Amino acid sequence: MTQTAPRPTASSWQAIRDEVRRRIHSREWAPGSVIPTEVELAASFGCARMTVNRALQDLAAAGLLDRRRKGGTRVALHPVEQARLEIPVIRAEIEATGAAYGYRLLERRLAVPLPEFQARMQVPDRTPLLNVLALHLAGDRPYVVEDRWIDPDLPGLSEAPFDETSPNEWLLEHIPYTGGEISFGAHAASVIEARALQTSVGAAVFGIRRTTRDGEHALTTVDLTYAPGHRMRTTL
Amino acid sequence: MTQTAPRPTASSWQAIRDEVRRRIHSREWAPGSVIPTEVELAASFGCARMTVNRALQDLAAAGLLDRRRKGGTRVALHPVEQARLEIPVIRAEIEATGAAYGYRLLERRLAVPLPEFQARMQVPDRTPLLNVLALHLAGDRPYVVEDRWIDPDLPGLSEAPFDETSPNEWLLEHIPYTGGEISFGAHAASVIEARALQTSVGAAVFGIRRTTRDGEHALTTVDLTYAPGHRMRTTL
DNA sequence: GAGTGGTCTAGACCACATA
DNA sequence: ATGTGGTCTAGACCACTCC
Incomplete structure (x- = not known):
């Protein structure tokens, strides 16, 4: 793992987000486990750390990831299911x-x-x-x-x-x-x-x-x- | 408007997001109207454009803003109300x-x-x-x-x-x-x-x-x- | 103390939609 | 054609927290 440049598709924070989400859903990264650091992911995706950061923040906001300084990023234990209800007029x-x-x-x-x-x-x-x-x-x-x-x-x-x-x-x-x-x-x-x-x-x-x-x-x-x-x- | 440096608090994209949200809720920026561009806001908040961008993207994702290249950023017409339902085990x-x-x-x-x-x-x-x-x-x-x-x-x-x-x-x-x-x-x-x-x-x-x-x-x-x-x- | 995420920056280029 | 957002970058410093 963590090769230097697979670069799955063109990079863009959304593509990275989708790839990370895929690895979570496919259990490649199991619930509760620590995933690579931003620096490692940036290297493996061949992009800047900020780009990875944007992707991981999005997933953390969605409840899929649990992030802590020094503690690293973990896959949320109970991938809290959320439904967004739109309440129209x-x-x-x-x-x-x-x-x-x-x-x-x-x-x-x-x-x-x-x-x-x-x-x-x-x-x-x-x-x-x-x-x-x-x-x-x-x-x-x-x-x-x-x-x-x-x-x-x-x-x-x-x-x-x-x-x-x-x-x-x-x-x-x-x-x-x-x-x-x-x-x-x-x-x-x-x-x-x-x-x-x-x-x-x-x-x-x-x-x-x-x-x-x-x-x-x-x-x-x-x-x-x-x-x-x-x-x-x-x-x- | 658009003075050069009121700098309401310390800048941080979340503070900017909150300030923009306040202006929307207070009708300072009315539904459907165009708000200042990222460059203008960055100048008025005294920060980099990326910081403003991060804040506005967050509000757009939440449905409060409607953004278009060239068209600028508008306050959503029907500030689509959203409730996030958490569906626990x-x-x-x-x-x-x-x-x-x-x-x-x-x-x-x-x-x-x-x-x-x-x-x-x-x-x-x-x-x-x-x-x-x-x-x-x-x-x-x-x-x-x-x-x-x-x-x-x-x-x-x-x-x-x-x-x-x-x-x-x-x-x-x-x-x-x-x-x-x-x-x-x-x-x-x-x-x-x-x-x-x-x-x-x-x-x-x-x-x-x-x-x-x-x-x-x-x-x-x-x-x-x-x-x-x-x-x-x-x-x- | 050191490792990790959190954030900011200044500049750059691109994509798109409008005029 | 032009103005606006979308995104990336490389580096930097800070803040938290675990060891």
């Missing part, structure tokens, strides 16, 4: 299926949220929040119900009636945020959800629960409940 | 909750799969595959049912009785793969699932459906059905 998600996008505002009111939403929004007891209930349609079929609670002090909110544009879209376009949490699960459709989605109460439905923050401040939290049969897909 | 997932991991093999047989699984495994009609049905437990509570179909020709499979180690774990440890598909959804618990998970038939359950490949060849496909109430979480 609902309008785009529906239009991508080829169907026409439809939107219907069901309710918009200032109200005191249930304890569960209170906790998610980190507000004290009896603080009123803006609640918006809306339905997104694919063609004429219900696609997803959006049940959202919003900090009523967000700038520009009063000019957003949400009767034409969904909170989903308006918020993404107007309110900067820095992060948040998201979770996926299944639950039995409630009376409200069942009516909006034209299904039966208790039907198994897929739900996304999400809270968006700007720094520490919670901006909005939402429950998205999809019509029965919906699946969220991605590749490994 | 089931054993690790359960142990991370603090519970003891339990495993029970329910069935192991060679059989001809239903059309749905046939399609997922891309095999001709009436091809028998290895089917393994197993239950993973958290403490003494059912956690997830694994219903898996495996290419019976995989090397080493005959020495894997799956009575102590789950297919989930054995496959990850022994069979290299290059990719696959994964999807998430909700369905009503079947009779078999309900019995294994100690819940009622028709209960809303969360399911992961996954197919793993080596190149074009399908290695295995699995339905993971979680006990009611399970949620999969991540951060934005």
Whole structure:
């Protein structure tokens, strides 16, 4: 091993990354084992160390490698599997299926949220929040119900009636945020959800629960409940 | 703008990346607009172009920027939201909750799969595959049912009785793969699932459906059905 | 203390897409 | 034709960590 110049193809950090990934997947470099140093790899690939470095950093960011100064680079023990989920704006998600996008505002009111939403929004007891209930349609079929609670002090909110544009879209376009949490699960459709989605109460439905923050401040939290049969897909 | 040396902090490509991300999130650079060129940014940050390049490539990989030669760098129109889901080995997932991991093999047989699984495994009609049905437990509570179909020709499979180690774990440890598909959804618990998970038939359950490949060849496909109430979480 | 990765640099050439 | 990003380089210094 470590000959002076096999140079598998033209060098480029991506080609090196792919070659290293191949050696990992093929078990040529076993999980947990130390792989050659950057200098050695650079010599064997016939390129500069920086080029190898770029490739290995990419794989480390992807969780395939574990790197330590002095300790060298190891193949990750549990090649942590990661799936990158893209979360599109609902309008785009529906239009991508080829169907026409439809939107219907069901309710918009200032109200005191249930304890569960209170906790998610980190507000004290009896603080009123803006609640918006809306339905997104694919063609004429219900696609997803959006049940959202919003900090009523967000700038520009009063000019957003949400009767034409969904909170989903308006918020993404107007309110900067820095992060948040998201979770996926299944639950039995409630009376409200069942009516909006034209299904039966208790039907198994897929739900996304999400809270968006700007720094520490919670901006909005939402429950998205999809019509029965919906699946969220991605590749490994 | 573009002064010669504000130098917000010490330079490092990560600091520059964070600063650029801040300007995007704060709408200082609006979605769709062109941001300064690498050369300009390098001058304004007082560093080499490569350093800026590294930062911008990172943001482009994350979907926040759209870069084109000659066209310059733009803030992505729909700052495509991405969530990175980590998909742990089931054993690790359960142990991370603090519970003891339990495993029970329910069935192991060679059989001809239903059309749905046939399609997922891309095999001709009436091809028998290895089917393994197993239950993973958290403490003494059912956690997830694994219903898996495996290419019976995989090397080493005959020495894997799956009575102590789950297919989930054995496959990850022994069979290299290059990719696959994964999807998430909700369905009503079947009779078999309900019995294994100690819940009622028709209960809303969360399911992961996954197919793993080596190149074009399908290695295995699995339905993971979680006990009611399970949620999969991540951060934005 | 020494070996490894982490990062920066200044310059260079190339590839591509736009004008 | 030209401007922009994409990449490589050779060398350098630093920072961490293992021995």
